[in-house]
Amino acid sequence: MSYFQQKEPPKREDRLGACIVYGGTLRELADKTRACRCLSDGSRGFSQGSICLLLPGIAILNSIPDNVNLVHGAIGCGACSHSQNANSRTGSGMRTGTVKDAVWLSTALNETDVISGAENKLYNSILEADRLYRPKTITVIASCVPGIIGDDVDGVVERAQSRVSARIIPVHCEGFKTKIWATAYDAVYHGVARTIFDDPDLTEPLVKDDLYFQRLENKKAHTVNLFGVSSMGLADERELTRYLNALEQRTVNPFPCFAEPDSIYKLKYAGLSVCVCPTHDDYLLEHLKEEYGVPYVLRHMPIGIENTSDWIRDIAGILDKRDIAERLISRETAELNAALEKYRPLFKGKRVFISAGEFRALATANLLRDLGFDVAGIRSFHHDEFANVEYEKLLKNVGDDVIINIANVQPFEEANLLASLKPDLFLGHWNGNFTATKLGIPSHVIYNTGLAYVGYRGVFEIARRLYRQLINPAFNKNMSKHVSLPYKKDWYGKNPFTYIKSGLEASEGYDGEEGTQ
DSSP: OOGGGSSSOOOHHHHTOOBOOEEEEHHHHHHHHHHHSSOOOOEESSOOOOOOTHHHHHHHHTTSTTEEEEEESOTTTTTTHHHHHHHHHHHHHHHHSSOOOOEEEEOOOOHHHHHHOOHHHHHHHHHHHHHHHOOSEEEEEEOHHHHHHTOOHHHHHHHHHTTOSSEEEEEEOOGGGOSOTTHHHHHHHHHHHHHSOSOOOOSSOOOOOHHHHHHHHHHHTTEEEEEOOTTOOHHHHHHHHHHHHHTTOOEEEEESTTOOGGGGGGGGGOSEEEESOHHHHHHHHHHHHHHHOOOEEOSOOOOSHHHHHHHHHHHHHHHTOHHHHHHHHHHHHHHHHHHHTTTHHHHTTOEEEEEESHHHHHHHHHHHHHHTOEEEEEEESOBOGGGHHHHHHHHHHTOTTOEEEEOSSOHHHHHHHHHHHOOSEEEEOTTSTHHHHHTTOOEEESOOTTSOOSHHHHHHHHHHHHHHHHHOOHHHHHHHTTOOOSSOGGGGGSOTTTTEEESSOOOTTSOOOOOOO
């Protein structure tokens, strides 16, 4: 039975064998994954911070035009929308010329709702959202509380649908059900595919003769779905679209961020789907292939020269445009390498630590190695089998002894690693650079939706920004003189993976002593 026949998607621990616990060297990780394809997850005796499914799920849904996010949960659930609204405003302004805020509401569950149930409250909230905003879609996002008390969210949606003009999309983001935050992507795609993939109603039926099907096939041959990520902005989208146009793909359907609800059904009629991040999109790509016969490319994240070239070659192979692709790659890389000559001498031998979602972290590590940096360590927020190809590249490019930390945030492990490895540069999420900053390590955001990061243009833009950061690191160094992290001094001399208890053992290169916070 297809996953999409179920009300909720499976959790990634079951579907992909994903995990969030590992500490050791790149070689040890590669040996484990080669032996059993995936890693059996462990646990931590101490855990400090994590990522809720609502954060990545709402990041996508807030960008959808003419949509209202209705978070079914406590008033604090979905508070990430306040910061994410900046992306919604700038993204809509750049694409349409009109700045639009995201619209989000909450059922604001209280103690009475938890005891008595909140299905009627959700039902009335849906009607009110439709009356006030008249949106095209209403995404009902289920948080932990309704999942715990047993609210039938899908039943309420079905009951309310006939009373509203908007299409209602149930999205299950009950965070207590999974430890893998990337399951949120599956939850969003699951809801979208089950509710708004139908073709629009036509006032007059089309005559589907031979000419109709001939035109349809010709259009499909030049139409591609571009699956982006919520951390990719318009600059990146345009850069990848430029490559696809060069491969004679005239129509590019960007999805999911800022995708018009009325046009999402067109994904079914493309000749190919291409993916920017395998972690992000495999769930829906496989559904499009099985249900609608749309093949897909799912292997490389186009960050860095090697990955971008491989990404283009994979697409060109399916489209039978290999000669065009090689000319494009040759022209672009020659121009790029000439532009990078200014920056490489400063980068040579500088040690860097990278922290991000799995594919972005690993692809960026390869990019920085190509620029001349030495990779001291990498931490990714989870691990699954799709990243094994990236780990093989790292083994070839950066060596066996690079420290790998798989952790759903856990800043105490990161602080320990940074204090011992002493990198010259740190790249991490914009809300996660504080650890490096307080240690006086120059830092840079590993993504910003207003800047370029992917493709050949992304390589140059990253190099240019890192060059400026390294020639003037005074801010972070001065900051470290006046602020500190909350950990005791003896913690920094302990094994950073002390609290990893089971499943995945800490590296044999560490002593395994108990640390103190």
